[in-house]
Amino acid sequence: MQPASKGILRSLMPHLFLLMGCVVMLLPFLWQISTSLKGPGEVFTYPIQWWPSSLNWHNYAKLFEAVPMTRYIFNSLFVAVLATGLELLISSLAAFAFARLRFRGRDQLFWLYIATLMIPGQVTLIPSFIIIRELGWYDTYQALIVPGAFSAFSTFFLRQYFRRVPRELDEAARIDGASSLFIWLRIVLPLSKPALAALMIFSFLGQWNSFLWPLIVTISPEMRTLPIGLTAFQGEFGVEWQLLMAGTVIATLPVIALYAIGQKWIVDGINLSGSS
Amino acid sequence: MLGVLVFTVFPVIFSLIISFHKWDLLTAPEFVGLKNYISLFTDDLIFRRVLENTLVFLIVLVPSQTAISLLLALALNQNLRGMSIYRTIYYLPVVTTIVAAALIFQIMLDFDYGAISGVIWQIGDWLQLPLQPPDWLNTTLWAKPAVIMLTLWKNVGFTTVLFLSGLQGIPAALYEAASIDGANAIQRFRYVTLPMLSSTTFFIIIILVIGAFQLFGEAFILTGGGPAYATMTVTQYIYENAFKFFRMGKAAAISWVLFVAIFAFTLLQVRLQRRWVYYEMEQ
Numbered sequence: 001m002q003p004a005s006k007g008i009l010r011s012l013m014p015h016l017f018l019l020m021g022c023v024v025m026l027l028p029f030l031w032q033i034s035t036s037l038k039g040p041g042e043v044f045t046y047p048i049q050w051w052p053s054s055l056n057w058h059n060y061a062k063l064f065e066a067v068p069m070t071r072y073i074f075n076s077l078f079v080a081v082l083a084t085g086l087e088l089l090i091s092s093l094a095a096f097a098f099a100r101l102r103f104r105g106r107d108q109l110f111w112l113y114i115a116t117l118m119i120p121g122q123v124t125l126i127p128s129f130i131i132i133r134e135l136g137w138y139d140t141y142q143a144l145i146v147p148g149a150f151s152a153f154s155t156f157f158l159r160q161y162f163r164r165v166p167r168e169l170d171e172a173a174r175i176d177g178a179s180s181l182f183i184w185l186r187i188v189l190p191l192s193k194p195a196l197a198a199l200m201i202f203s204f205l206g207q208w209n210s211f212l213w214p215l216i217v218t219i220s221p222e223m224r225t226l227p228i229g230l231t232a233f234q235g236e237f238g239v240e241w242q243l244l245m246a247g248t249v250i251a252t253l254p255v256i257a258l259y260a261i262g263q264k265w266i267v268d269g270i271n272l273s274g275s276s
Numbered sequence: 277m278l279g280v281l282v283f284t285v286f287p288v289i290f291s292l293i294i295s296f297h298k299w300d301l302l303t304a305p306e307f308v309g310l311k312n313y314i315s316l317f318t319d320d321l322i323f324r325r326v327l328e329n330t331l332v333f334l335i336v337l338v339p340s341q342t343a344i345s346l347l348l349a350l351a352l353n354q355n356l357r358g359m360s361i362y363r364t365i366y367y368l369p370v371v372t373t374i375v376a377a378a379l380i381f382q383i384m385l386d387f388d389y390g391a392i393s394g395v396i397w398q399i400g401d402w403l404q405l406p407l408q409p410p411d412w413l414n415t416t417l418w419a420k421p422a423v424i425m426l427t428l429w430k431n432v433g434f435t436t437v438l439f440l441s442g443l444q445g446i447p448a449a450l451y452e453a454a455s456i457d458g459a460n461a462i463q464r465f466r467y468v469t470l471p472m473l474s475s476t477t478f479f480i481i482i483i484l485v486i487g488a489f490q491l492f493g494e495a496f497i498l499t500g501g502g503p504a505y506a507t508m509t510v511t512q513y514i515y516e517n518a519f520k521f522f523r524m525g526k527a528a529a530i531s532w533v534l535f536v537a538i539f540a541f542t543l544l545q546v547r548l549q550r551r552w553v554y555y556e557m558e559q
Contacts, residue, residue, distance in 0.1 A: 014351040020346060022365050028380045028429065029368070031391050035383060044386075048394030058329040112285060119288055119491055120533040122511055126294060126518050127287030130301075211493050212511070216519055227375035229318055231497060234379065241383055248376035259371045263364060267437060 032252075036060075038244035043241045056242070060250075063243045067236075069250070072229035079214075079225060080143045080207035081254050086149035088196060091242070096184045100170065101147075107226055108160075118153045132217055143217040144225070148207060161195035162188055164187060195271035198269025201262040205255055226251045294527035305525070323463035323530070325505045326371055326513045333509070334488040336424055341484055345432050349439030352529070356372065365432040374430065378497035381426045385412040385498075405491075413499055416506040423495045423507050430494070431487070435480050440538070442467070442476030471554040478553045489538050510534050 007126075030050075036059055038052040063069055096111060097103070098110050128147055137143040169191075170183045187195065214225045224232060230247050259266065295312055299305035303541045316323050348366065352359055369377060393409035400407030414423040446469065470477075477532045492511035499510035501516075510530065518527035553558055 011354075014354045014356060017351050018348070018362050022362065024369050025365050025369060025429070025433075026390070028377070028384060030385055032376070032380045043383075044389035046394065047398055048391055078319065116285060116288070118539065118542075119488070120531070120535055122490065122514050123291050123528075123535050125286035126524055126529065127290040130290070130524075131287070133301075136432075169329060174504060205371055209371075209375075211375055212515070213374075216515075227373050228378065230375050244379060245383070248373075248379050251373050251376050255371045255373065259367070260364070262320075263360075263367075265286065266367075267363075267441075 007201070014082075021071065028269055029252075032245050032248055034244055034247050039241045040240075040242065047252070059242050059246045063246045063250075066240075066243060067229060067233050067247075068221060069229070072224055072226045075141075075144075075224060075249070076176075076208055076226040079141065080204050082141075083148045084143065084144045084200055087151055087154055088200060090149055091151055091154035091199075092158050092189060092192075092196070093184065094155045095162055096188055099162035100157045100167075100183070100188070101180060101260045113155060117156065125212070138217060139219050139223050141223075144214055144223070147215065148210070151203070154203065156198060158192065158195060161192050165191045194268060196267060197262065197265040200267060201266055203260060208255055229272045271272045281557050282465075291528045291531060293365050294524055296527045299524040300522040301524060302522070304338050308525065312525050313533070316526070316529060316533065321507055323513065326349040326510055329491060329506065329508060330491075330510055332420060333424065333427075333491055334485065336420075337427060337488050338481060339426075341428055341432055341512070342480060345435035345480075346426065346437045346439050348432070350465075351434070352440050353443040356442070358426070363433075363437065364549045366436055368433070369426070369434045371432045373381055374428070374493035375428050378426060378494060381422070381498055382413065383428075385422055387414065391411055414503055416504050419499050419503060419506045423498055424489075426498055427491065427494050438480055439473070439476060446472045467529050475555045478549050483540060486538055489534060489541075505548055 034051050036061075037055045038049070039054070042049050042052055042117060043077075047245075083098075092107045094113075098106065098113075109265065120248055132147070135142075165188050169187050170178075173183050173187055176240050209227065210225070211227045214228050215231075219229060221229075221232070230244065230251060233247060234244055295304070296307060296309060297305040298308045298312075301493055308432065308521045333510065335457045352362055357364070385393075387393055390409075390412075392412075396407050396409035399405075410421075421484070449465055450468050450472065453468075454468050467532040491509045492515075495507040495509050496512050496515075499507045502513050514527045514530050517530065
């Protein structure tokens with residue numbers, strides 16, 4: 001073989017390998033979209049139909065008639081937005097306290113925080129459920145939002161970032177008479193935008209995709225988030241796959257859109273958490 | 277801060293206390309000492325099954341996901357055109373809701389009419405051979421591979437991005453020096469890439485082991501833990517005991533066994549890392 005063609009082959013190899021991988025990665029999405037647009041007789045056929053003969057967009061309309069999709073979508077959005085906002089607020093305040101304030105037992109408390117990172121969620125699942133029940137929050141929005149808003153990981157992540165903000169800035173502000181709250185809001189937070197953006201996207205994705213916790217603390221159809229609604233739908237209408245796939249498309253689209261917009265921060269965020 | 281105490285520190289202690297009791301949430305808890313733990317390991321056949329399943333998932337998932345994502349990251353790290361497009365595509369399943377992903381796999385793996393079966397039947401027809409696709413979701417033999425495929429598909433992008441960022445942190449000068457010393461591509465990989473990447477690899481193996489122990493949604497939605505408990509995971513067993521049979525004490529005990537197992541495995545790896553993980557600081 002000629003050296004030149006060998007070079008081309010060598011440079012094409014990774015592309016071929018990666019393209020094959022892409023087909024594997026994208027095939028399920030293709031199947032999902034194609035099924036969601038199929039007619040009732042086209043889902044289970046042999047030979048298989050890769051693409052529907054005509055696009056049945058009304059499957060999506062039918063889905064909204066069959067189940068309270070609007071309610072599911074609202075619940076998912078409402079919970080994800082509020083929980084994310086609350087999580088950012090709480091963890092940035094706590095992280096600020098750990099990074100900047102001096103108080104007794106600060107370091108011990110911080111290590112307690114870190115220690116909780118090691119504990120799998122399964123351990124706190126049952127007690128958290130019992131606490132929710134005792135508070136009378138079972139099957140309410142509070143149950144879906146509040147526990148998820150306290151995150152030791154976010155606190156740790158933000159603390160590491162806050163420590164990179166030059167201390168001279170807040171010392172200067174303090175000499176000018178600024179309060180801690182002012183420093184947190186006007187100096188540390190604006191300088192930590194990349195970390196906050198990454199965290200915001202991560203926790204929104206986490207909340208939107210959350211499955212086990214909403215499964216446990218909700219019972220009534222009115223409180224279901226999208227993932228729970230979809231599994232319930234499968235139980236009730238197990239046969240109507242084209243509608244179910246339409247539902248999964250609706251559950252998937254927002255996260256993919258968010259990912260497309262926030263990709264830069266996500267990659268930076270992964271690198272940040274990997275290095276800290 | 278109080279919140280973390282209320283929703284993490286307190287529950288940990290509370291959960292330990294519950295695990296020593298028999299409690300159905302309706303009647304008063306009854307102290308039973310270590311009975312929950314003892315019966316788990318002596319007369320609970322399902323729990324034994326669950327442990328075996330976890331071990332299989334662990335042994336298959338950790339090496340295969342590490343290897344696949346390392347290969348993908350190496351391919352992505354060639355300064356290719358369109359790298360960010362590839363990276364985006366590989367990351368898509370990571371951000372997808374597990375419920376959606378599992379439902380898609382459920383229909384793709386359908387024995388009679390799924391996409392995979394369809395392709396296999398079709399090839400059989402063409403070649404005039406009686407090819408029989410696996411009945412992924414209804415046989416104990418194929419249910420585990422189905423869960424493993426879904427898990428790999430869903431998560432491989434995440435570890436690929438981690439590996440990629442590790443690879444990009446390796447100074448080009450090291451490769452140049454190795455080339456000057458006459459190292460070929462395989463030697464460069466063996467003596468530069470692998471050692472320089474070892475702290476990333478270590479981190480990835482740790483999170484993969486923890487992830488394998490905590491597997492839930494994948495199997496719960498795809499196969500419901502079946503058939504015949506073949507894909508029942510620890511977390512699903514906790515869920516069913518607590519919220520289907522209301523055996524809070526037993527469920528809490530299982531969660532503590534899980535915690536101890538994860539802790540022990542992580543500690544073991546931290547011990548072992550001294551043998552193979554290379555840190556630049558030490559030089």
